[in-house]
Amino acid sequence: MKLGDLGEFGIIDRLSRDLINRPGEVVQGIGDDTAVLNLEGPWWLLFTTDMLVEGVHFSLDYATPAQVGIKTVAVNVSDIAAMGGWPAHGVVSLGLPTRLSVEEVEELYQGIRRAAGEYGLNIVGGDTVMSPERLVINLALLGFVEKGRAVYRSGARVGDLIYVTGGLGKSAAGLYLCRHPDLTIDPGMAAFLKQAHLEPRARLQAGRILSGAGVTAMDDVSDGLAAELREICRASGVGCRVRAEDIPVDYRVRRVAALANYDPLDWAFSGGEDFELVFTVPPDLARGVEEKLAAAGEECRCIGEVIPAEKGMVFELAGGRCVPLEARGYDHFAP
Ligand SMILES: Nc1ncnc2c1ncn2[C@@H]1O[C@H](COP(=O)(O)OP(=O)(O)O)[C@@H](O)[C@H]1O
Ligand SMILES: Cc1ncc(C[n+]2csc(CCOP(=O)(O)OP(=O)(O)O)c2C)c(N)n1
Ligand SMILES: [Mg+2]
Structure with missing residues (x-):
């Protein structure tokens, strides 16, 4: 079967079975803007990720690298906002085509730095690999919300x-x-x-x-x-x-x-x-x-x-x- 026969949401539905092995810690799993996980203490943990792919989510023909960084942070913070919480800690994964210059990658990070500063979140890690053709950038983001206050x-x-x-x-x-x-x-x-x-x-x-x-x-x-x-x-x-x-x-x-x-x-x-x-x-x-x-x-x-x-x-x-x-x-x- 082709991916197009199922569509994005059909594919996610198919993949979403038998993935939870620690049910006691999951307040909300797949199906909302973020996962909601139970912790000791007053807050639930919110956990989300969104990836941007060159040619799909942005084009460097008109977006600056800094704008790609800003958008990466914003789209993930938006999912935390939609749960009613606040963002806290993120890790960034980069797939870099070798045609990009060091200066361009630094500019991308200037965008990330600026947006992270505005929303008050830390970038605490990531991964950097070569990508054969297209720039790929992913943020995985943790946030918090008071227990009982998440909006589904x-x-x-x-x-x-x-x-x-x-x-x-x-x-x-x-x-x-x-x-x-x-x-x-x-x-x-x-x-x-x-x-x-x-x-x-x-x-x-x-x-x-x-x-x-x-x-x-x-x-x-x-x-x-x-x-x-x-x-x-x-x-x-x-x-x-x-x-x-x-x-x-x-x-x-x-x-x-x-x-x-x-x-x-x-x-x-x-x-x-x-x-x-x-x-x-x-x-x-x-x-x-x-x-x-x-x-x-x-x-x-x-x-x-x-x-x-x-x-x-x-x-x-x-x-x-x-x-x-x-x-x-x-x-x-x-x-
Ligand atoms: N590959 C995947 N494996 C498991 N869950 C996924 C996968 N892709 C998407 N999801 C989940 O499916 C739901 C819908 O995804 P998506 O439409 O991307 O949400 P959003 O618009 O909030 O980013 C979300 O809960 C997301 O976490
Ligand atoms: C070059 C380019 N083509 C098309 C679009 C339009 N576009 C790309 S992805 C998207 C929808 C949202 O992306 P998705 O990855 O589904 O976000 P999520 O729902 O996971 O937050 C739109 C409208 C774009 N931003 N850039
Ligand atoms: Mg998504």
């Missing part, structure tokens, strides 16, 4: 409101601009969107606030809003209804989408790599959540609500007509 994908309940932080589609618009440098557009706009793609930021502060404010489920938007909603719905055994009019899409994203002849909502739903947080919250706590985020300078928007599983995933178009929400997101092995 599985906690959404019918009636909860669905929110998303910040705005969606910026990364996809930025990627489009990196690939089409000749597009005529205001340079300030282009710089903003490209930065969103090349130097994403993890919503660590928002994740901490949300895990302390009673949210029921949370995920970071790495594969696109639709894919993350599918994960929450599947893990929680619920459905969802989201309103087109409330999906936060920045005017700059709309501008690039118009020039590129794309539907900006497609970028929001399927573009991915925005690293915003999508979360659910019971209606009686929603006001408090909004106020706490606003007080910390974090934006959020209510985009819909959790409905019974039988109703599926529903997309309410501007004007009120409802259509099924296609959970089309980034799949590494999509045909």
Whole structure:
């Protein structure tokens, strides 16, 4: 069978059997943003890894080595943020093609150093090997969260409101601009969107606030809003209804989408790599959540609500007509 026949999530499902031999220490295994492991003391350990491959996650045609380092840290911290915890210690593995110079590899590490400093985490080790063609970089990251405070994908309940932080589609618009440098557009706009793609930021502060404010489920938007909603719905055994009019899409994203002849909502739903947080919250706590985020300078928007599983995933178009929400997101092995 070919990898493309199963897709990324089918492959992971197949691999995920018979891997736990110390069940007593596992609070949450495969299936969430990070593993959650039980320790003595007040905190659970969060453990996650994400790898970036040249040509798949970045291109050195337009990303600087420092930006690749920044992104590597951000995508991993984002998974810790989506559990409601904080990052602590990481190890970095490098597969280096010999065409890179020492200076470029040092620059990569300047990016890692800068981002690690910003999120307050240590890099305490790693591995360095030759890679025949492409630059490969992996971070494995430990974090902590107070026992009982981790937010899983599985906690959404019918009636909860669905929110998303910040705005969606910026990364996809930025990627489009990196690939089409000749597009005529205001340079300030282009710089903003490209930065969103090349130097994403993890919503660590928002994740901490949300895990302390009673949210029921949370995920970071790495594969696109639709894919993350599918994960929450599947893990929680619920459905969802989201309103087109409330999906936060920045005017700059709309501008690039118009020039590129794309539907900006497609970028929001399927573009991915925005690293915003999508979360659910019971209606009686929603006001408090909004106020706490606003007080910390974090934006959020209510985009819909959790409905019974039988109703599926529903997309309410501007004007009120409802259509099924296609959970089309980034799949590494999509045909
Ligand atoms: N090769 C693998 N072996 C075991 N677990 C894996 C493997 N690849 C992914 N996973 C797990 O499958 C789940 C989904 O992975 P992924 O979609 O990459 O999550 P995320 O978007 O949070 O990075 C996660 O819990 C991850 O730890
Ligand atoms: C050169 C290049 N092509 C395409 C993309 C778009 N892209 C690559 S991976 C990805 C989705 C997220 O990656 P994944 O490794 O699945 O992250 P995870 O869900 O594990 O956090 C997207 C949108 C990109 N960033 N760079
Ligand atoms: Mg991953």
